[in-house]
Amino acid sequence: MARTQSDLKRRPDSTEDGSSQIVPSISIENLVKHFRRENGTEVRAVDDISIDVPLGEFLVLLGPSGCGKTTLLRCIAGLEKPTSGRIATQRGVMFDSGKRRNVPPEARRIGMVFQSYALWPHMTVFDNVAYPLRARRAPKAGIHSRVTSTLDVLGIGELAHQYPGQVSGGQQQRVALARALVAGEDTVLFDEPLSNVDAQVRDELRIEIRGMQRELGFTAVYVTHDREEAMGLATRIAVIERGRVAQIGTPKAIYSQPSSLHVARTIGSTTEMGGTVKGWEGDHAVVNTKLGLIRVSTSESVSPGDNVLLVTRPVDWQLDFNDSPLVNQWRAVIKAGAFLGTRNEYIVAVEDALIHHVWHHGEILPQGSQVWISIPPAAIQILGDSDEKAKA
Amino acid sequence: MTIRGEKWPLTASRASVSRRPRGFMILASTLAALITVLILYPLGATWVSVFFLRGDSVTTILTATIREPDIGKVLWNTAVIIGGSVLIATAIGATLAWLSERSDASMGWVTRALPLVPFLVPPIVGAVGWTILTAPKSGYLNLIVRGIASWFGLDISTGPLNPYNWVGIIFVYSLYLVPLVYLPIAASLRNLDPSLEEASTSSGASPWWTLRYVTLPAIKPAIGAGALLALIYALSQYSIPAILGNVPRIEVLTVRIVRLMSVFPAQIGVALTLGMLMIVVIITGLWLQRRILSRSRFATIGGRGMRSTVVALGRWKWPSRIVMLSYFLITTILPFIAIVLLSMQPFWSSVIHWTSFNLNNYTDVLGGLSALGRGARDALLNSLSLASIGATGSIVISAIIVAFTHRHWSNPLARLTEASTKLPGAVSHVVIGIAFIGALAGPPFRLSGTLAILLLAYLVVTMPQASFIVSTAYSQVGKELSEASFTSGASETRTFAKISLPLMIPGLAAGWATVFVLMAGDVTVSVMLASPGRPVVGYEILDLWTFGGLPTLATIATVFTLLSCAVVLGALALSRKMALVRR
Numbered sequence: 012m013a014r015t016q017s018d019l020k021r022r023p024d025s026t027e028d029g030s031s032q033i034v035p036s037i038s039i040e041n042l043v044k045h046f047r048r049e050n051g052t053e054v055r056a057v058d059d060i061s062i063d064v065p066l067g068e069f070l071v072l073l074g075p076s077g078c079g080k081t082t083l084l085r086c087i088a089g090l091e092k093p094t095s096g097r098i099a100t101q102r103g104v105m106f107d108s109g110k111r112r113n114v115p116p117e118a119r120r121i122g123m124v125f126q127s128y129a130l131w132p133h134m135t136v137f138d139n140v141a142y143p144l145r146a147r148r149a150p151k152a153g154i155h156s157r158v159t160s161t162l163d164v165l166g167i168g169e170l171a172h173q174y175p176g177q178v179s180g181g182q183q184q185r186v187a188l189a190r191a192l193v194a195g196e197d198t199v200l201f202d203e204p205l206s207n208v209d210a211q212v213r214d215e216l217r218i219e220i221r222g223m224q225r226e227l228g229f230t231a232v233y234v235t236h237d238r239e240e241a242m243g244l245a246t247r248i249a250v251i252e253r254g255r256v257a258q259i260g261t262p263k264a265i266y267s268q269p270s271s272l273h274v275a276r277t278i279g280s281t282t283e284m285g286g287t288v289k290g291w292e293g294d295h296a297v298v299n300t301k302l303g304l305i306r307v308s309t310s311e312s313v314s315p316g317d318n319v320l321l322v323t324r325p326v327d328w329q330l331d332f333n334d335s336p337l338v339n340q341w342r343a344v345i346k347a348g349a350f351l352g353t354r355n356e357y358i359v360a361v362e363d364a365l366i367h368h369v370w371h372h373g374e375i376l377p378q379g380s381q382v383w384i385s386i387p388p389a390a391i392q393i394l395g396d397s398d399e400k401a402k403a
Numbered sequence: 404m405t406i407r408g409e410k411w412p413l414t415a416s417r418a419s420v421s422r423r424p425r426g427f428m429i430l431a432s433t434l435a436a437l438i439t440v441l442i443l444y445p446l447g448a449t450w451v452s453v454f455f456l457r458g459d460s461v462t463t464i465l466t467a468t469i470r471e472p473d474i475g476k477v478l479w480n481t482a483v484i485i486g487g488s489v490l491i492a493t494a495i496g497a498t499l500a501w502l503s504e505r506s507d508a509s510m511g512w513v514t515r516a517l518p519l520v521p522f523l524v525p526p527i528v529g530a531v532g533w534t535i536l537t538a539p540k541s542g543y544l545n546l547i548v549r550g551i552a553s554w555f556g557l558d559i560s561t562g563p564l565n566p567y568n569w570v571g572i573i574f575v576y577s578l579y580l581v582p583l584v585y586l587p588i589a590a591s592l593r594n595l596d597p598s599l600e601e602a603s604t605s606s607g608a609s610p611w612w613t614l615r616y617v618t619l620p621a622i623k624p625a626i627g628a629g630a631l632l633a634l635i636y637a638l639s640q641y642s643i644p645a646i647l648g649n650v651p652r653i654e655v656l657t658v659r660i661v662r663l664m665s666v667f668p669a670q671i672g673v674a675l676t677l678g679m680l681m682i683v684v685i686i687t688g689l690w691l692q693r694r695i696l697s698r699s700r701f702a703t704i705g706g707r708g709m710r711s712t713v714v715a716l717g718r719w720k721w722p723s724r725i726v727m728l729s730y731f732l733i734t735t736i737l738p739f740i741a742i743v744l745l746s747m748q749p750f751w752s753s754v755i756h757w758t759s760f761n762l763n764n765y766t767d768v769l770g771g772l773s774a775l776g777r778g779a780r781d782a783l784l785n786s787l788s789l790a791s792i793g794a795t796g797s798i799v800i801s802a803i804i805v806a807f808t809h810r811h812w813s814n815p816l817a818r819l820t821e822a823s824t825k826l827p828g829a830v831s832h833v834v835i836g837i838a839f840i841g842a843l844a845g846p847p848f849r850l851s852g853t854l855a856i857l858l859l860a861y862l863v864v865t866m867p868q869a870s871f872i873v874s875t876a877y878s879q880v881g882k883e884l885s886e887a888s889f890t891s892g893a894s895e896t897r898t899f900a901k902i903s904l905p906l907m908i909p910g911l912a913a914g915w916a917t918v919f920v921l922m923a924g925d926v927t928v929s930v931m932l933a934s935p936g937r938p939v940v941g942y943e944i945l946d947l948w949t950f951g952g953l954p955t956l957a958t959i960a961t962v963f964t965l966l967s968c969a970v971v972l973g974a975l976a977l978s979r980k981m982a983l984v985r986r
């Protein structure tokens with residue numbers, strides 16, 4: 012479906028300060044949400060978050076359990092009242108602590124898919140999906156065809172007259188999806204919608220969600236702690252850490268240039284090494300580590316004597332059987348290996364230093380095999396001082 | 404936007420951010436405010452007017468209270484009867500709970516039916532029934548015992564059983580306190596992590612050792628809670644002492660307070676002072692319970708769903724079962740049989756005339772033939788209509804208020820309402836009766852002797868139970884189901900009508916039945932507020948007891964008991980059926 016410029020301009024609402032730029036679909040400013048636990052301690056579930064989500068974006072919130080993802084989502088939906096801050100959509104200001112404005116969820120026109128599906132057990136699949144249209148007093152004639160076509164698109168047309176208790180978990184999730192999409196909301200929020208279904212259904216639904224989002228053009232904010240899901244869906248990922256945005260950017264940018272060790276670890280497996288910068292060799296920084304000297308091509312301005320942390324991805328390590336003229340190459344011994352289906356994964360030792368998660372395709376190598384391992388200078392990320400490491 | 408050629412946003416994208424009038428919010432907060440006023444106003448107004456506005460100073464009232472004839476004896480009687488019956492009931496209730504939850508003597512339906520006993524045969528019917536069974540001259544059980552004795556040549560003219568003494572009164576009190584103790588203890592045993600007991604057994608401890616040193620300490624809070632419930636209930640109990648205490652002149656506090664309120668002019672100052680004494684006892688109990696609970700934070704509750712190992716009782720199994728069954732025999736079946744027998748007799752005498760069994764009393768009561776029959780019929784009709792209207796109103800109001808307080812928890816009105824609805828549970832019903840007479844009977848409201856004042860008082864005294872059951876039903880629906888409705892764009896009214904209410908129906912049906920039976924069977928408030936012109940069942944039964952008319956009394960009691968059973972069982976069946984459907 013082609014979303015044209017006029018489509019975007021269809022929404023004339025401008026922000027309160029009168030700017031007539033393309034209005035972000037959601038704009039969150041300095042949002043804070045504190046909870047008080049039963050024992051009186053205060054939890055900063057959302058701790059000063061500001062994000063702008065442009066129209067049509069698929070933003071994924073990624074972070075460990077308890078970092079405040081659900082809370083942020085519920086604040087956007089209006090199900091939780093933030094402690095302070097401001098939330099606006101292209102329909103206007105939804106929440107503003109300064110102006111004591113708090114639009115109730117039913118007036119926000121933001122759809123939501125709950126982790127628990129939250130289907131109404133006393134209504135058929137059809138009635139569940141028709142509900143948002145009826146609630147918005149859509150013309151009766153339109154409801155039937157709209158619901159039917161939505162169910163068909165999601166491949167559950169034949170379940171229309173079943174009750175939610177009578178269909179499978181994956182089908183229930185499709186119903187929940189249909190219900191969130193049927194009214195054509197500008198924004199749809201997803202709270203770990205795929206965490207309760209099995210791996211195969213998860214893969215299928217992930218592709219469908221992305222497809223629907225492209226086709227209908229709604230803005231999606233999607234919570235998960237599964238990095239593959241995040242990578243597969245996102246146009247941008249926001250990595251959340253303890254109620255704050257640790258980094259926000261495209262999946263590629265976050266993967267290859269994580270701003271912190273936490274982000275690096277959140278987005279994928281890492282192999283990390285501490286070291287001291289020795290000097291520069293052309294545009295390569297030379298770092299002294301437990302493996303010896305490592306050359307890193309970086310734009311980071313480090314100077315000799317700095318303590319740094321080198322972060323690499325397992326996939327970038329190369330395993331060879333003979334010496335070839337490569338930089339950053341060491342002689343190594345296989346300590347342990349495992350066959351993981353699509354690849355073999357090894358722990359190798361370079362003298363005393365162990366390197367985990369080295370991948371290789373081909374025959375599985377016995378323990379004790381002599382190999383060469385190497386890492387290209389461009390695949391190494393330099394992070395600041397290793398106090399990051401102490402914290403982690 | 405289009406999908407398969409359709410324009411996607413189907414509904415008008417109206418400027419929905421503008422605040423719509425929030426119908427539900429207005430309705431709910433009005434109701435919440437009204438209920439709060441209904442609960443707080445009579446208590447507050449009466450209290451202020453008695454102690455501050457009338458001519459009598461506080462010292463005058465206190466002196467009058469201390470000078471009240473025999474007041475020391477009344478307090479002593481109350482303490483002995485309540486202390487004794489709470490202790491006995493706690494022991495019996497805990498034993499029954501353990502037997503049915505933790506031993507192989509358990510019989511499924513016993514567990515389910517035991518808490519229903521006071522609903523199936525209300526205490527006033529039980530007390531009358533036991534009197535008919537054990538009255539020294541014509542008690543049916545005495546007739547049987549004396550009959551058997553005469554075969555052995557023993558000729559006894561009265562007794563041997565007699566309900567009109569300490570033992571009789573404490574016995575009947577205890578019977579009706581047992582379910583209150585049983586319920587929390589059984590629930591606690593069910594939720595207790597079985598691995599606690601298994602760890603003890605596998606360390607070589609005997610079942611008795613495990614019970615004494617592991618199970619009992621872990622369920623101590625539940626035992627405390629049960630005993631406290633029993634205490635609160637016993638303090639407000641009026642029907643049992645009114646029926647059994649008169650003959651042996653064993654007077655308790657509730658009886659004295661009701662008497663103070665029914666003389667002319669009503670001794671409201673003294674009555675209220677005595678009532679506050681009850682409140683002090685209840686609040687001390689609640690405070691003690693809090694302390695126990697806060698100290699036993701670590702009692703392990705968890706592992707629900709795990710079936711714990713049951714203790715094999717061996718040769719004690721059948722004796723235990725017989726004990727459990729005899730509880731039903733004693734509380735429900737025997738008194739009910741006695742009442743049914745008497746209802747088919749022309750009068751109560753020491754000889755049962757098998758030939759004169761007939762249904763004349765029923766035609767009299769149901770047809771309203773004699774003056775006595777008409778009074779009884781009016782009482783039945785008044786009680787049933789008050790209870791149906793009251794229960795429906797109470798449950799609907801509670802449902803709306805609960806939905807409101809859950810969503811707008813930060814609203815001060817929500818918190819005040821929540822606290823107020825619990826208040827009548829901590830204030831003896833006698834005190835609520837006093838408050839209603841003090842605040843609403845006279846000018847400006849002049850509700851004295853009307854059905855309206857009864858209905859309002861019933862609403863207030865049953866509010867804690869109604870809001871507790873409804874609140875439980877509401878939380879079982881799950882927060883996300885109503886949130887999903889809000890994010891679908893539904894207003895609070897629609898969410899309540901289409902989502903919360905239908906899903907709560909099973910819980911609401913149970914709540915309706917509970918409130919219905921409590922209202923229809925109420926004695927304490929009814930005795931204080933009803934009038935001969937507008938009788939209700941509790942009032943009429945006591946009236947017939949005092950001024951004669953036992954067969955008529957037995958007839959109303961039978962009809963009433965059958966109706967209560969039908970309502971309770973019907974509601975249970977309905978709620979079970981609704982809960983099964985579509986799940």
Ligand SMILES: Nc1ncnc2c1ncn2[C@@H]1O[C@H](COP(=O)(O)OP(=O)(O)OP(=O)(O)O)[C@@H](O)[C@H]1O
Pocket residue numbers: 046047048054055056074075076077078079080081082083236
């Ligand atoms: N109603 C509440 N009362 C008190 N604390 C809360 C409440 N809701 C959330 N929290 C706390 O706020 C923090 C963030 O919770 P949140 O549910 O947003 O985490 P999450 O990132 O969604 O985690 P998960 O991935 O496990 O779902 C947690 O520490 C949680 O304990």
Ligand SMILES: [Mg+2]
Pocket residue numbers: 080081082
């Ligand atoms: Mg969450």
